[in-house]
Amino acid sequence: MSDRLYRTVRAGYMALTDCAPLIIAQELGFDLQEGIRLEPVRMNSWSGIRDGLAFEKLECAHMPGALALAMHLGLSGMKTGIRVPLLLGHGGNGITVSTDLYEEAAAILGSAMPTTRSESGMLVRVVAEKRKANKQPRLRLGAVHAFSSLNYELRAWLAHAGLDPDVDVELIVVPRPKMVEALAIGEIDGFSVGDPWGQLAVEAGIGRIVATKADLYPYSPEKVLAFRSAWVEGHYEIAVKTAAVVSRALGWAAQEENHAELAQILTQEEYLDLPEEVLSRALDCKPKLAPDTDGEPVARYLDFSGDNQPTTADAMWLLAQMRRWEQVKPGCEADVAEVFKPFEPIGSTVAKLEVGSKKDPAAAAFDGVDFTEGDVEAYKQAFAV
Structure with a gap:
C-alpha cells in the first residue's frame, strides 16, 4: 500500500518505559497491517501532552488515567471530552528517597527499620519529625503532575505512615527530566516517578527506591491510551484500529x-535514549532498588499482561483518589462513567483487543x-487523612 493511502494517527508519549506499546505498534508494523500509520510523538x-490532545495536535496519547479524567472534567487545561478505550x-x-535521607532514617530507627516496602513511609516520618523538632525546613518531595497516580501513591504512602502530605512535608511538581538532577543537588529529598527515573537515581548512587506501585496498589490503573471524544466520533473506525494495534503491542x-x-x-535515541540494561531490568520486573545491588524481583513491577480493557471501576477508583485529596467536588460520578470504556470492534479488524484476567483496582491495596x-464518598471517608 502506498504511504499516502495510510491514515496518520499522531500519538503523544513521554519517555517512560511504559510507553512501549505505542512504540512497538509502530516499530513492528502492526499499524500498517490495519491500514493506519501510527506516529509516536515524543x-x-x-x-504538553494534555494541550496537544486538547488543541488537536495529537489524536491520542499515553497519559496518566487521572489526567484523562481531569481533562474531561475541565480540571486541567481546556475542558476536553476524552475517551479511554485501553489501559x-x-x-x-516508584518512590525514591535520597541516600542521605535513607541513612539519616536508618540511624534514627536502628533495628526498627521497616521490613516491607509498603511500610517504608516511616523513613520519611522519622526524619520529618526530627526536622520539625529542630525547627528545620520541611522535607521536599517531588511528583510530576498533580493529576497522576504518582501523586496519589506518594500521598497515600505518607499518610499511611502518619504524615499529612500537605502539612508535614512539602510536595512540589518537578519536571520528569529534572528529577534526578534535583535529587542530586539537594533541591528535593525524594520523588515519585515512573520507570526508569528511579532506577537512574539508584545507578547514580544518590537514591534508593523504597516503594513501588506494585507494593501499594498493584491492580490500580496507571497510564492509558486517551483520545479526544470529538475525534473518535468523526473517525471511529480509525480509532478502533488504533486501539487494536496498541492492544496487540501490549500482548507482544x-x-x-x-x-x-x-x-x-x-533504548534508541528517538525513543527513550537510555541504557538498555536499565530498561531490561524494568521489563523483567527486576529493578535495581539500591546502589551496589543487582536487580531485585518485584512482582508486577511493570506488567503489560492481563486484561487491559478499562472499566467503570477503574475510572471510579481514580475519581476516589481525586476526591480523597480534594481535587474535585463530589457528584462527578456520572460525568466520568463513560470515559473508561472499550471500543466496540468493527468488522474484520485484524488486531483484536487482548483480554485476560481482570481484578478490582483496589485488590491487594497496602x-x-x-x-x-x-x-x-465512603472510600474518601474511610481515611483520617
Whole structure:
C-alpha cells in the first residue's frame, strides 16, 4: 500500500518505559497491517501532552488515567471530552528517597527499620519529625503532575505512615527530566516517578527506591491510551484500529521472550535514549532498588499482561483518589462513567483487543481500605487523612 493511502494517527508519549506499546505498534508494523500509520510523538511534559490532545495536535496519547479524567472534567487545561478505550499495562512507578535521607532514617530507627516496602513511609516520618523538632525546613518531595497516580501513591504512602502530605512535608511538581538532577543537588529529598527515573537515581548512587506501585496498589490503573471524544466520533473506525494495534503491542510486550528486543528498540535515541540494561531490568520486573545491588524481583513491577480493557471501576477508583485529596467536588460520578470504556470492534479488524484476567483496582491495596465503585464518598471517608 502506498504511504499516502495510510491514515496518520499522531500519538503523544513521554519517555517512560511504559510507553512501549505505542512504540512497538509502530516499530513492528502492526499499524500498517490495519491500514493506519501510527506516529509516536515524543513530548516533554504531561501538560504538553494534555494541550496537544486538547488543541488537536495529537489524536491520542499515553497519559496518566487521572489526567484523562481531569481533562474531561475541565480540571486541567481546556475542558476536553476524552475517551479511554485501553489501559497501557499496570505498575511502573516508584518512590525514591535520597541516600542521605535513607541513612539519616536508618540511624534514627536502628533495628526498627521497616521490613516491607509498603511500610517504608516511616523513613520519611522519622526524619520529618526530627526536622520539625529542630525547627528545620520541611522535607521536599517531588511528583510530576498533580493529576497522576504518582501523586496519589506518594500521598497515600505518607499518610499511611502518619504524615499529612500537605502539612508535614512539602510536595512540589518537578519536571520528569529534572528529577534526578534535583535529587542530586539537594533541591528535593525524594520523588515519585515512573520507570526508569528511579532506577537512574539508584545507578547514580544518590537514591534508593523504597516503594513501588506494585507494593501499594498493584491492580490500580496507571497510564492509558486517551483520545479526544470529538475525534473518535468523526473517525471511529480509525480509532478502533488504533486501539487494536496498541492492544496487540501490549500482548507482544508482555511476552518475556520479547523483552530483549523491546529494550533494544526503546533504548534508541528517538525513543527513550537510555541504557538498555536499565530498561531490561524494568521489563523483567527486576529493578535495581539500591546502589551496589543487582536487580531485585518485584512482582508486577511493570506488567503489560492481563486484561487491559478499562472499566467503570477503574475510572471510579481514580475519581476516589481525586476526591480523597480534594481535587474535585463530589457528584462527578456520572460525568466520568463513560470515559473508561472499550471500543466496540468493527468488522474484520485484524488486531483484536487482548483480554485476560481482570481484578478490582483496589485488590491487594497496602492500606487494606475497601473500595466500592458505587460509593466513592465512603472510600474518601474511610481515611483520617
